[in-house]
Amino acid sequence: MTGRPLPDGTAGRDCVVLVNTLGRHSLWPVDLDTPAGWPVAYGPASRARCLDFIDRASSRHPAAAATAA
Known part of the structure; x- marks a missing residue:
């Protein structure tokens, strides 16, 4: 993954949540x-x-979320 954000073309589309080895x-x-x-x-x-899942996962693992910034 390049680290570039996707264009905001996800509205109205089904998505998946991906996770890397760093969480x-x-x-x-x-x-x-x-x-x-x-x-x-x-x-x-x-x-x-999917965004709700990410929010819940981030609240369970705040250290992983903090290192992502």
Whole structure:
């Protein structure tokens, strides 16, 4: 993964949540191939449900969220 954010074209599209080995999460459109090293942690589901999953996962693992900044 290049670290560049996706264009905000996920509205209205089903997504998946990817996670890397550091526990960092990424919202990813379901119709795109997932990048190497980023397995699916949740989904496919609506964008809103995926974002909720990321919020809950971040609150359970604040250290991983802090290192992502």
